[in-house]
Amino acid sequence: MTIRTTMTAGLAALVLGTGAAAADPVTVGLITTLSGGGAGIGTDIRDGFQLALDMNGGDSIHLVVEDDGRRPEQAVQIADRMIQAEHAQILTGIIWSNLAMAVIPAVTAQEVFYISPNAGPSALAGAGCNPYYFNAAWQNDMLHEAAGAYASEHGMNHTFILAPNYPAGTDALTGFKRRYTGEIAGEIYTQLGQTDYAAEIAQIRASGADSVFIFLPGGMGISFVRQYAQSGVDLPLISTAFTVGQDSLPGMGEAALGVVNAGQWSPDLDNEANHAFVTAFREAYGRTPSLYASQAFDTANLILSAVAAADVNDHEAFRAALRAADFASVRGAFRFGNNQHPIQNVYMREVVNADGEITNRLLGLAIADYQDVFASECPMQ
Amino acid sequence: MRNEHREYAVNAVLALGLLAVPLWALWANEPFTITLCTRIAVLALAGVGLNIALGLGGMVSFGHAAFFGLGGYVAGILAQHASSGAPILGLPGSNQMLVIWPVAMLVAGTVAAAIGALSLRTTGIFFIMITLAFAQMVYYFAVSWPAYGGEDGLPIYVRNRFPGLNTMRPWDLFVVSWGLLMAGIGVFALIRGSRFGAALMAIRQNPDRAASVGISPFGVQLAAFALSGAITGLAGALMADLSRFTSPSMLAWPMSGELIVIIILGGVGRVFGPVAGAAILVGFEVTFGGMTEHWKLWLGLVLLGVVLFARGGLLGLIAGRERLG
Amino acid sequence: MSAALFFEQLLNGLQFGLMLFLMSAGLTLVFGVMGLINLAHGSLYMLGAFFCAAAASATGNFWLGLIAGTAAAAAAGALIETAILRRLYTRDHLDQVLATYALILILTEGTKIVFGPFPLYLNTPTLLQGTVNLGLTEYPLYRLALIGFGLAVALGLSLLITRTRLGIRIRAGENDREMIAALGVNIRALYTLVFALGAGLAGLAGALVGAVQAVQVGMGEPVLILAFVVIVIGGIGSIKGAMVGALLVGIIDTMGRFLLPRAFGLFLDPSQATVVGAALASMLIYLLMALILVLRPQGLFPAHA
Structure with missing residues (x-):
């Protein structure tokens, strides 16, 4: 099975074919755990992310997926390659705090956005916060x-x-x-x-x-x-x-x-976005989504909303678009705090x-x- | 003799090829290719270390990840103390590679000597299991000891320094790694040609006969094992700088397996075997890792094929079966 | 600390040790007879658990699952032996290490492809649910049954080795391979049988343990490494050594995890004591192994003394 997929949905491209989205697709690198123990969580992250792209359609995002084997060195190497060889402008996908601690500083130092669909180590939420790092899930505690x-x-x-x-x-x-x-x-x-x-x-x-x-x-x-x-x-x-x-x-x-x-989420949480998500996820993959899948789904929608609103190469404008969090989160009310971590129920x-x-x-x-x-x-x- | 010439030619191609590819990448502005070649050089150096124990001494260590990881931790811990200013064991930390390397070799070599002293009381299959078990002990300790990050590992935000170079630039770090790899290979070749190496190989072939001519198998093997661990530790310190990160996964058993794979893919006991092996492994990982999430299945099948049908590894295929040992 | 708690922990250690014995017995047998190191033994344990879970959920019957898991692991063992490992008996240990390492990669990834990346569900049989009152403490019935199972298998294995024709051949094979071939024993069939027996024991352990633990990809390797420690302590090739080693490791590991944090609590503050104690407890059995190596390098019961 090929996992390096280009997301193209011709129909929807017509809908989004205006403004910034008409430009070259933004390359998003998703690094997650698809082998060994923990592969189930990585599969949920990948599937949740993919589902959001499928549902919103559009050719505004070119998604590259790769397995980190739950090893920090491997994750760093993949991140470097995605940035330096494949010119990814946004990275995401990492599940574990230890991998996040290895990858995120390396990514943000190269002025590439990293949006976490899961891990939120305290070191990166406090004094170590970074303008290029967003967390769309929670701070660990x-x-x-x-x-x-x-x-x-x-x-x-x-x-x-x-x-x-x-x-x-x-x-x-x-x-x-x-x-x-x-x-x-x-x-x-x-x-x-x-x-x-x-x-x-x-x-x-x-x-x-x-x-x-x-x-x-x-x-x-x-x-x-x-x-x-x-x-x-x-x-x-x-x-x-x-x-x-x-x-x-x-x-x-x-x-x-x-x-x-x-x-911060539950499959029966009562809001429109969540109903659509849970139904579509069950239909597409034949199982009930997990918290991880919901976070990846939100992460993808957050990225889609920002890509539609601003040019990713204009870092200031794109950061402002991300901070606005102008998307319907499946967890209901959602906004970012000063450290670009969620403030939520x-x-x-x-x-x-x-x-x-x-x-x-x-x-x-x-x-x-x-x-x-x-x-x-x-x-x- | 012809085989020998052919192996020299292959060695030259490997050494210069590993230099030429990043040079091209530098010109073509493909920094990631340089990083990849650095990774090959560092893994090859770790393999050169293991090759002393395994290739020359016939000591099948399934625990070299311990020395690799310890080298990495030395780099991470010294760098952390250098940036915080807090002393470690009464001494200051350091962010100078020229300080870190000897310390990494000393620490990894000392631990290798301790593990070796216990493991060499036995041979063969015992040795494999014991080295694996002790490496796992070091791994569990690193995971559960919180002082240096535990499972989270230890980041190195700015790479350690080398005089006259900017190690944050891929090319500069590559030059450092390539130089060390060549030095490591030089040491390996020297040992192989020395009386010490001859004794080591004699013990591998027939310990009893070696003992009867006055060679102490235990002493020679222990020295070789410690040196082997020290060189692998040096590679670990470099790897930490390359990844800008040290973590317990460098100490875990799959890493030990990977090092053995590198040696066997290249050709056991061959001077340049680890370089060929590391290039194949990294190449395989990068090519198939991007194509299928099941790439480890294919790697397993390839390894099985090598064991059953191509015992001499790549260099064995090209330069003939007989070993230059 | 009450006597009841101490007693319960002792039972836990015993149960853990007996499951380790099932793993180690197969490994040590395969080495003793064929001189083969099998890193993929943990993968056979995993296969046992996965096939047991799949069969149990398909039929709704745990016991059928247990049979299926054991049989699947034994069959996989026989297949691996005849197709691959048979060629490696005369090779050095390095080739065996690489081939069985490759098998770990293949079996792990293959299991994920067949059964999916999510852990499987395997419940204990209704007959063995709940707890029993042992006077001092309540104890889960299933764990008690595991102790019984382990002891029964150990007994059966020792009878097999000492009392049957197959056992005589196995012991003969351990002592002198050329000799039994000369006696007209079909050595190839014997090797396949022994390997399948070891694989079946690993599969049985995986299936039994799978009912109380997560049935997931990669579950075999941590157990494999513990089994190595057991064998080094007990002596390679010795079933008796595997038994003693397994019980030592099981009881010392359980007691270490339980007592060390308390011991450190006597002179450290509580949260520090739990961290330090837990870190040391995870190293305890390896230190035991080191001690045995110093005192008796060939293990407690060397098979070829």
């Missing part, structure tokens, strides 16, 4: 903070917290604790990629906690949630969309039912069985119109 706020408001004051021992894991627990007012019943860092959690669950059982918060993305979460369901420990489980999202739920099955988790969702499909249902608002705590350290206005 945001969803965990919402989960902490929810736990406190719902009378949980003895929570056991657990995450893998790597920076995104420590960030997650720090984020949770930031808005959590109760007491921590226990705190465990597990090995990255760990698949057996019997030892940790035994400690949870013995801790006397009243609830459990986990950040275990991908296969780690699938393993934990299923082992937890079988362990006989029935404390409420709180998490974020990274752990119990649509990418993992099919692998968890009924074990995930009832897990409450934070996310974060909701709580609950895993339910909807007519045989294990999926998330909206539970309510967790924190409204929220800006990340690092924005104040960013010198940009």
